[in-house]
Amino acid sequence: MKNKYVVIFNKLVKKIQQGIFSAGETLPSEHELTAQFDTSRETIRKALNLLAQNGYIQKVRGKGSVVLERNKFKFPVSGLTSFKELADQMGQEVKTSVHELTIVTQASHIRRQLGCPEDAKLWRLIRSREIDGERIILDKDFIREDLIPDITKETAEQSLYHYIEEELGLEISFAKKEIVVEDITDEDRELLDLNGHQQVVVIRSYVYLADTTAFQFTESRHRPDKFQFVDFARRMKA
Amino acid sequence: MKNKYVVIFNKLVKKIQQGIFSAGETLPSEHELTAQFDTSRETIRKALNLLAQNGYIQKVRGKGSVVLERNKFKFPVSGLTSFKELADQMGQEVKTSVHELTIVTQASHIRRQLGCPEDAKLWRLIRSREIDGERIILDKDFIREDLIPDITKETAEQSLYHYIEEELGLEISFAKKEIVVEDITDEDRELLDLNGHQQVVVIRSYVYLADTTAFQFTESRHRPDKFQFVDFARRMKA
DNA sequence: TAGTGGTCTAGACCACCCA
DNA sequence: GGGTGGTCTAGACCACTAT
Numbered sequence: 001m002k003n004k005y006v007v008i009f010n011k012l013v014k015k016i017q018q019g020i021f022s023a024g025e026t027l028p029s030e031h032e033l034t035a036q037f038d039t040s041r042e043t044i045r046k047a048l049n050l051l052a053q054n055g056y057i058q059k060v061r062g063k064g065s066v067v068l069e070r071n072k073f074k075f076p077v078s079g080l081t082s083f084k085e086l087a088d089q090m091g092q093e094v095k096t097s098v099h100e101l102t103i104v105t106q107a108s109h110i111r112r113q114l115g116c117p118e119d120a121k122l123w124r125l126i127r128s129r130e131i132d133g134e135r136i137i138l139d140k141d142f143i144r145e146d147l148i149p150d151i152t153k154e155t156a157e158q159s160l161y162h163y164i165e166e167e168l169g170l171e172i173s174f175a176k177k178e179i180v181v182e183d184i185t186d187e188d189r190e191l192l193d194l195n196g197h198q199q200v201v202v203i204r205s206y207v208y209l210a211d212t213t214a215f216q217f218t219e220s221r222h223r224p225d226k227f228q229f230v231d232f233a234r235r236m237k238a
Numbered sequence: 239m240k241n242k243y244v245v246i247f248n249k250l251v252k253k254i255q256q257g258i259f260s261a262g263e264t265l266p267s268e269h270e271l272t273a274q275f276d277t278s279r280e281t282i283r284k285a286l287n288l289l290a291q292n293g294y295i296q297k298v299r300g301k302g303s304v305v306l307e308r309n310k311f312k313f314p315v316s317g318l319t320s321f322k323e324l325a326d327q328m329g330q331e332v333k334t335s336v337h338e339l340t341i342v343t344q345a346s347h348i349r350r351q352l353g354c355p356e357d358a359k360l361w362r363l364i365r366s367r368e369i370d371g372e373r374i375i376l377d378k379d380f381i382r383e384d385l386i387p388d389i390t391k392e393t394a395e396q397s398l399y400h401y402i403e404e405e406l407g408l409e410i411s412f413a414k415k416e417i418v419v420e421d422i423t424d425e426d427r428e429l430l431d432l433n434g435h436q437q438v439v440v441i442r443s444y445v446y447l448a449d450t451t452a453f454q455f456t457e458s459r460h461r462p463d464k465f466q467f468v469d470f471a472r473r474m475k476a
Numbered sequence: 477t478a479g480t481g482g483t484c485t486a487g488a489c490c491a492c493c494c495a
Numbered sequence: 496g497g498g499t500g501g502t503c504t505a506g507a508c509c510a511c512t513a514t
Contacts, residue, residue, distance in 0.1 A: 003482085004483080004484075005483080005484090015378045025314065026499095029498075029499060030499080031500095039484080039485085040278075040484060041485090041486085042484070042485065042486090043484060043485080043486095044429070044499085045501090046484095048500095055414075058411065058446070058450045059499095059500065059501090060410070060448065060449055060450060060493085060502065061491070061492050061493075061499070062491075062493035062494075062498080063449075063494085063498095063499065063501060064498095064500080065499095065500085066450045069353075078315065095247040108319040112440065123481085124404045133498065142503050173296065173472065174471060174472035175470075176469070176470055176471075177467075177470075177471065178466065178467070178468050178469075179417065179466070179467040179468075180466050181419065181437075181439060198436075199419075199462060201419060206252035208296070211301075224419035225419070227417075227419055228416065228417070228420060229415075229416070229418075229467075230414070230415065230417075231416075231417070232415075233412060233413050233414075233415065241501085241502070242502080243503090255506030264480095267480060268480080269479085269480085269481095277504085277508095278503060278505065279504090279505085280503070280504075280505090281502080281503060281504080284502085284503095297478085297481065297482090299481045299510070299512075299514085300479080300480050300481065300510075300511035300513075301481080301511085301512060302479095302480060302512095303480095319503075327487085368486080449494085456492065
């Protein structure tokens with residue numbers, strides 16, 4: 001909350017959410033905002049770029065920054081969100097069960113994908129997520145033990161990301177994801193309430209730290225009727 | 239190709255693709271690049287931000303811009319890509335069949351979502367996509383007729399986006415997407431080679447022009463075994 | 477300590493939109 | 496023509512990483 005442009009971004013988000021700036025209208029011009037926040041125009045522009053990237057506004061040359069409607073979709077913040085954040089946002093009751101938490105020394109293909117030493121140990125973590133009394137999601141993680149040394153059943157049941165970012169002070173930076181649909185496995189049958197479904201939606205992701213090291217591979221298997229993914233894509237600009 | 243930072247971005251991409259800068263190494267420092275390209279540091283930073291947004295590099299404070307590996311996933315350019323671009327990238331033989339191309343005056347719920355006048359007409363376009371001899375994808379579009387007046391069977395079979403951007407000179411800006419899995423309909427059964435599948439992956443999207451007007455709603459229905467979505471998410475920064 | 481990227485400033489000129 | 500956002504410059508100071 002220190003960066004000036006982040007502070008300004010947050011203030012503008014609040015005003016949009018409160019309806020002080022409402023959809024369809026334009027924000028005050030960059031020049032005006034520069035005066036209001038007593039800063040430079042480039043700083044204002046950084047704040048506005050953040051608003052645009054998060055789908056709050058769209059900038060139109062010669063016209064202004066138009067406030068967009070944000071309600072047609074509920075946005076679970078496109079991209080990097082932990083399961084817990086998502087569940088909290090949805091306001092649903094969620095129960096996580098840890099089925100396996102072990103150290104493995106095999107799985108060299110995953111070790112290679114993560115780009116870590118051949119002798120590195122990996123955590124193997126299997127969790128199911130129960131929402132409204134049904135086990136709907138199966139999360140299977142491989143996590144580098146040399147980077148994240150202490151994982152307990154308790155942290156795995158709570159938020160792993162919170163532990164990594166807050167307690168270990170590591171910064172999670174980006175993730176590559178793949179979404180496909182696959183036939184169910186015996187493991188799915190055992191650990192999920194499939195309700196007759198024969199396929200699951202599989203999200204595979206590699207998660208990277210701020211120093212470019214990959215530390216986690218996750219396979220998240222969702223029952224199709226309870227799966228939703230929302231995305232907000234825009235043409236890339238600087 | 240006029241903007242200085244875009245030109246620099248393209249030159250750096252080429253060098254990375256040629257392996258002149260290879261994965262794991264760092265690019266020359268911003269200071270150095272400023273001298274090399276005879277420009278200001280902020281301009282170099284814009285080019286580097288583009289590289290980062292497109293997954294070519296990751297910047298690490300105090301260290302440099304690290305070149306990332308780009309081959310673990312094939313990236314079909316996250317976000318806004320037309321079907322034709324995608325198919326071209328994959329190098330697959332694709333055949334598009336137009337099943338319906340009409341003007342509708344009902345469908346007021348879609349008209350409301352698009353935020354267009356109640357009396358506006360909408361194109362209704364239904365196409366199937368055949369890849370390797372199988373009809374795998376069913377695309378159902380609603381398009382504002384007041385913005386895109388002339389759609390022929392031929393343009394619908396070729397690239398609609400090419401027509402909109404190149405011929406009409408409209409700039410497509412961003413899209414909101416939702417991905418879910420649904421049971422098949424009679425229409426799916428009729429127009430797709432489902433190969434026994436009982437569900438399809440449905441991508442619903444609203445597509446916006448640069449002036450913030452929504453002009454298209456698309457429902458793209460994919461046979462699950464042929465569906466893949468790749469995403470490259472990063473923490474948002476300015 | 478030297479070098480890196482991150483932020484911030486105060487100007488400038490341009491392309492575009494609208495009255 | 497006056498206002499808008501888009502680009503670009505030439506500095507400055509800071510936080511971080513390496514050695």
